[in-house]
Amino acid sequence: xxxxxxxxxxxxxxxxxxxxxxxxxxxxxxxxxxxxxxxxxxxxxxxxxxxxxxxxxxxxxxxxxxxxxxxxxxxxxxxxxxxxxxxxxxxxxxxxxxxxxxxxxxxxxxxxxxxxxxxxxxxxxxxxxxxxxxxxxxxxxxxxxxxxxxxxxxxxxxxxxxxxxxxxxxxxxxxxxxxxxxxxxxxxxxxxxxxxxxxxxxxxxxxxxxxxxxxxxxxxxxxxxxxxxxxxxxxxxxxxxxxxxxxxxxxxxxxxxxxxxxxxxxxxxxxxxxxxxxxxxxxxxxxxxxxxxxxxxxxxxxxxxxxxxxxxxxxxxxxxxxxxxxxxxxxxxxxxxxxxxxxxxxxxxxxxxxxxxxxxxxxxxxxxxxxxxxxxxxxxxxxxxxxxxxx
Amino acid sequence: xxxxxxxxxxxxxxxxxxxxxxxxxxxxxxxxxxxxxxxxxxxxxxxxxxxxxxxxxxxxxxxxxxxxxxxxxxxxxxxxxxxxxxxxxxxxxxxxxxxxxxxxxxxxxxxxxxxxxxxxxxxxxxxxxxxxxxxxxxxxxxxxxxxxxxxxxxxxxxxxxxxxxxxxxxxxxxxxxxxxxxxxxxxxxxxxxxxxxxxxxxxxxxxxxxxxxxxxxxxxxxxxxxxxxxxxxxxxxxxxxxxxx
Numbered sequence: 001x002x003x004x005x006x007x008x009x010x011x012x013x014x015x016x017x018x019x020x021x022x023x024x025x026x027x028x029x030x031x032x033x034x035x036x037x038x039x040x041x042x043x044x045x046x047x048x049x050x051x052x053x054x055x056x057x058x059x060x061x062x063x064x065x066x067x068x069x070x071x072x073x074x075x076x077x078x079x080x081x082x083x084x085x086x087x088x089x090x091x092x093x094x095x096x097x098x099x100x101x102x103x104x105x106x107x108x109x110x111x112x113x114x115x116x117x118x119x120x121x122x123x124x125x126x127x128x129x130x131x132x133x134x135x136x137x138x139x140x141x142x143x144x145x146x147x148x149x150x151x152x153x154x155x156x157x158x159x160x161x162x163x164x165x166x167x168x169x170x171x172x173x174x175x176x177x178x179x180x181x182x183x184x185x186x187x188x189x190x191x192x193x194x195x196x197x198x199x200x201x202x203x204x205x206x207x208x209x210x211x212x213x214x215x216x217x218x219x220x221x222x223x224x225x226x227x228x229x230x231x232x233x234x235x236x237x238x239x240x241x242x243x244x245x246x247x248x249x250x251x252x253x254x255x256x257x258x259x260x261x262x263x264x265x266x267x268x269x270x271x272x273x274x275x276x277x278x279x280x281x282x283x284x285x286x287x288x289x290x291x292x293x294x295x296x297x298x299x300x301x302x303x304x305x306x307x308x309x310x311x312x313x314x315x316x317x318x319x320x321x322x323x324x325x326x327x328x329x330x331x332x333x334x335x336x337x338x339x340x341x342x343x344x345x346x347x348x349x350x351x352x353x354x355x356x357x358x359x360x361x362x363x364x365x366x367x368x369x370x371x372x373x374x375x376x377x378x379x380x381x382x383x384x385x386x387x388x389x390x391x
Numbered sequence: 392x393x394x395x396x397x398x399x400x401x402x403x404x405x406x407x408x409x410x411x412x413x414x415x416x417x418x419x420x421x422x423x424x425x426x427x428x429x430x431x432x433x434x435x436x437x438x439x440x441x442x443x444x445x446x447x448x449x450x451x452x453x454x455x456x457x458x459x460x461x462x463x464x465x466x467x468x469x470x471x472x473x474x475x476x477x478x479x480x481x482x483x484x485x486x487x488x489x490x491x492x493x494x495x496x497x498x499x500x501x502x503x504x505x506x507x508x509x510x511x512x513x514x515x516x517x518x519x520x521x522x523x524x525x526x527x528x529x530x531x532x533x534x535x536x537x538x539x540x541x542x543x544x545x546x547x548x549x550x551x552x553x554x555x556x557x558x559x560x561x562x563x564x565x566x567x568x569x570x571x572x573x574x575x576x577x578x579x580x581x582x583x584x585x586x587x588x589x590x591x592x593x594x595x596x597x598x599x600x601x602x603x604x605x606x607x608x609x610x611x612x613x614x615x616x617x618x619x620x621x622x623x624x625x626x627x628x629x630x631x632x633x634x635x636x
Contacts, residue, residue, distance in 0.1 A: 040564030041531075042548035047469045051533040051546055078403065079396060111531020111546065111565030118511040118528045129534045130510035166403055184504060184540045184625055198404075332540050334495070334621060335636075337484040344476055345468045 004385050005089060008220060010378035022371040029364015032357035033108045041111055043357045049350035050328045054358045055109035058365070059102045061204070061320045063136075063176050064197065066098035067169040068205010070143070072232075077146075077162025083228060086384035087213055089150050093376055094212060095169070096143040097369040103136060104365045128178045135172045142168050151380055173198045180323055186263035187254075187327035196246040203239035204316035206232060207309035214306060216383065223386040226302050231389075233305040237293035240312060244286045247319070266330050266349070273326040276318050285315010325352055435520040436499065436572050436630070437602040439612040443635035445492045445596045452494070452597060453477055455588030459573060461561040463551035472545040472562075474570040475585060493636070494596075497522065497543040497570035498621060498629030505569075508538035520602075520630060521574050524567060531565040540625055544569045572599060602630065 008015070036043050046053045073091035075084040107113060124130045146161035174194040181193030210232050217224040254264035268274055289308035298304040329350045334340075340347045354362075376382060456474050457464060463472040476495040481487065503522045505514045513529035516522050524535075536544045550564045559575065562568050573583035577599070581587070586597045600607035605614075612618070612634065619636050620629035 037565075040547070040549045042470050042564075046548070048472075048536070048545045048548075049542070051536045079399070106532075109532075111533065112529060112563075113531075115511075115528060115530045118513065119530055122511045122513075122528065124507075124509055124512045126507045127510045127534070129508065129532065133510070163403070167406055170404060170406075179534075183508070183538050184627075185537070188537075328537070332542055334541060335480060335493075336622075337482060338480045339483050340493075341479045341481050341490055343478040344473060345471065347478070 005381040006383060006385060007379070007381055008377045008383060015374070015378075019371060019374055022367045022374065025367035026364045026371070028360040029108075029362070029367070032360045032364070036108075036357060036361075037113050043355060045353050045355040045358060047346070047350065047352070049331075049346050050325065050352035052324055052328060053109075053352060054354040054362055055105040057317075057320045057324045058362055059105035059109075060176060060197075060324065061317055062098045062102035062105065063172060064201035064204050064316065064320075065208050066095045066102065066139075066205070067173045067198070067201040068203070068207075069095040069098060069209055070165055070169045071202055071205060072209045073146075074162050074166040077158055078166055083231075083387075083389045086387035087209065089147065089380075089382045089384075090213065090216065091209055092143055092147045092150065092165075093380070093382055094209070094373070095165075096140060096147065097372055097376075099136060099140055099143070100372070101365050101369045103140075104368065105362070108361050108365070128175065128182055132172075132175045132179060135168070135175050139165075139168050139172050147380075169201075170198060173201045180327070185327050185330075185332065186260050187267060187330055188323075190250055192246060192250045193323070196243065196250065199239060199242045199246055200316050200319055203236060203243050203312055206236045206239055207312035207316075210236065210305060210309040211313070213387075214302070216377075217387070220383065222383070223388070225388045227389050228387055229302050229305055230300055233293055233299055233308070236305075236309065236312060237290065237299070240286055240290050240293065243316075243319075244282075244290070247281070247286075262333075263330050267322070267326050271349070273322060273329070277322055280318030281315050281322060284311050285318055289315070328352070433518055433603065434601045435501075435603045436574075436577060436599060437520075437609050438499070438572070438631045439598045439609045439616075439618065439634065440494055440631060441596050441598075441612070441616075441634040442491060442493060444594055445494065446594055447479070447490075447492050449592060449594060450477065451588040451592045451594070452585035455584040456570075458555045459559065459576075459584035460568075460571070461551065461554055461556055461559055462568070463547055463549065463562065464553065465549060470548040472547060472551075472568055474545075474568065491635075495541070495543070496631065498541055498627065498631045499570070499572060501628035501630060502626060504538040504540065504627060505535035505544065508534045510534065517574070519574075521572050521577075522569070523571055523574070524569070526560075526562060526566040526568075529566045531567075533567065536567055539569075540622060540627065541629075 044053055069091045072084065073088045073095065075081045076088045110116065119133060142161065142165050146165050149157035149161050174197070177194030177197030180188045181190045183189060210229060214229065251264060251268065254260045255268065268277060289311045292298045292304050292308040329352060331348055453475055456462060460474060462474055465471055474496060478493050478495060479490045480493045481490045499520060499522055501520060503516055506516050506522060510532060511528055511530055513525045514522065514535050515525065533546060536546060544567045546567045547562045547564045551561055554561050576583055583599050586599050589595065589597045598608045598612060600609035602609060604610060613632055616634045618632035618634055620632055623629065
C-alpha cells in the first residue's frame with residue numbers, strides 16, 4: 001500500500017488560535033533582540049569569562065535535532081525502509097525548521113549583526129566557525145530541494161537528495177562538534193566531540209520525532225500503527241547507549257590524566273554542573289530511558305516510549321549545557337602551580353545564568369519555528385493519511 | 392541490517408565526517424602562519440616584563456593604557472574592559488606565602504588561536520607579529536574569546552561613553568578588544584603608552600622592542616635573564632616574556 005499525503009484543513013478556530021498565540025510569543029523575543037543589538041549584550045547574562053550563553057546552548061541543540069530528524073527521514077530515502085515513508089516529509093520539514101532555529105539563535109546572539117555581511121565577503125578557511133555557516137546554509141538548501149522532490153513525488157531525485165542530505169547532516173554535526181572540540185580549553189578540547197555530537201543528534205532527533213509524530217497523529221485523529229513507534233523506540237534505545245558510551249570514555253579519560261583531572265573533577269563533582277551531569281544527563285536522560293527501552297514489557301508500550309523520548313530530549317539539552325557552559329566557567333590554568341589572590345575581575349570559577357531578555361529570545365525562536373511548522377502543515381502535503389506497517 | 396546495508400551506513404558516516412573538517416585541516420596543515428622568524432630584515436615586536444621591579448600598588452601602566460586606547464570602564468567587573476590586568480599571585484606548589492604583582496595582557500602569540508578562530512578574518516596578525524581586531528569587520532561572535540587560552544580578550548558589552556583620547560577611535564559595543572602593543576605609537580617610533588608611563592615613574596618594568604634585532608632592549612633582556620612565557624606548552628609561542636615569574 002502506498003502512503004498518500006494531505007494538508008491539514010486549518011479552518012478550525014483552534015488552528016487560528018494556535019497560530020495567533022505563536023505569533024504573539026515571538027514579539028517579546030523580537031523586542032529583546034532589538035534592545036540588545038541597540039544597547040549591547042550587557043543585557044544578557046554573559047560576561048567576559050562566559051561569553052557564550054543560552055543561545056549557543058540552544059543553537060547546538062537545534063542543530064542536533066535537525067540532523068537527527070533528517071536521519072529518520074533517510075530511513076526511507078537511503079535505507080529503503082518503506083514503513084517509515086509516512087514520516088519522511090514531516091521529518092525533513094522539521095529538520096529544515098530546526099536549522100532555521102539554530103541560525104536564528106546564533107544571529108540574535110551576535111554583537112554586531114550589522115556587520116554580518118562580512119561573513120559573506122570574508123572567509124577564514126582555518127576557522128571551524130567559518131566552515132559551519134557554509135555547511136548550515138547549504139544544508140537548508142539541500143533540505144528544501146529534498147522536501148520539494150518529495151512533495152512532487154520525484155522518486156529518483158528523492159533517493160539522491162536523501163543520500164546527499166544525510167551526508168551533509170553528518171558533516172554539519174561533525175563541524176559543530178569541532179567548534180568546541182578543537183579549542184584549547186580543558187573541558188572543550190577533545191577529538192571525541194564530533195562523533196559524540198553525531199550520536200547525541202541521532203538520539204535527540206529520534207526522540208523529538210517520536211514526540212512530534214505521536215502528537216500530530218493523535219491531535220488530527222489519524223490512525224497510527226503502534227508497532228511503528230515501538231520500532232523507533234528500539235532505534236532510540238541504541239542511540240542512547242552510544243551517547244552514554246562516548247560520554248563515559250570522554251570523562252574517564254579526562255579524570256584519568258593528571259593534566260586534566262582537576263577540570264574533570266570540577267565537571268563531575270564541582271557544583272551545579274555536576275547536578276546537571278548526574279541528575280539530568282546520566283540518571284534522567286540516559287539511565288531511566290535505557291531501562292524503559294530495554295525492558296520488554298515497557299518497550300512495547302507507546303506510553304512508556306513517549307516518557308523515555310521526553311527524558312532523552314531533556315538529557316540531550318543537559319548535555320548541550322554541559323558542553324557549552326562549564327568549559328568556559330572553569331578557569332584556564334594560566335599560571336600552573338600558582339594562585340591568583342586578587343584581581344580586577346572574576347578569577348576562578350565564573351558564574352553564568354541567563355537573563356530575562358535571553359530567555360525571551362529563546363522563547364521567540366521556538367515560537368517562530370512553531371508558527372512555521374503549523375503553517376507548513378496547512379500549505380504543504382506533509383501529513384500521511386495513515387501510517388501502518390505492511391510487509 | 393545486512394552486510395550491504397552496514398557497509399552503506401558506514402560509508403555514509405565516514406564520508407560525512409571527513410567532509411566536515413577537511414577544509415580547515417587542509418588549511419591548517421599548509422598554513423605558513425607561525426614560522427619562527429619572518430623574512431630577513433622584518434621586525435617582530437615582543438615585550439619583556441620584569442616582575443622583580445613591579446611595585447605592588449602602582450597603576451601607572453593601567454591608567455596610561457586606559458587613557459591612550461579609550462578603554463571602557465564602568466566600575467562593574469562584569470563589563471569593564473582591561474587590556475592589561477594587574478593581579479596578585481602566590482605560588483601554591485611548592486607553597487610560598489609571599490604574594491607578588493603580576494601583569495596579564497594579550498601575549499601577541501606567534502601562533503594565535505584567536506586568528507585561527509575568527510570566522511571573518513577580523514582578527515588578524517600583522518607582518519610584525521602584532522595581533523589586531525578590525526572592529527568594522529567583526530561580527531561580535533566572540534569565538535576568539537573562546538579560543539584564547541589566556542582570557543586576554545575582553546568584550547565591549549556596553550557602549551563606552553568616555554573618550555579621553557580624541558586622536559584614537561573608541562570601540563563601539565558588540566566587539567572584542569585586546570592589547571595592540573600600541574602599534575599606532577610603535578609605527579611612528581614611539582613606545583607603547585604603558586611602557587612610557589612605567590619609565591616615567593622610574594620602575595622600568597616594561598620593555599617593548601624588536602625580537603629579530605639582537606641589539607634591541609628586549610633581545611638583550613632575554614639574552615641576559617631567565618625568561619618565561621605563559622603556558623608555552625600550548626604551542627602558541629607567546630611574545631610577552633616574564634622575568635621573575
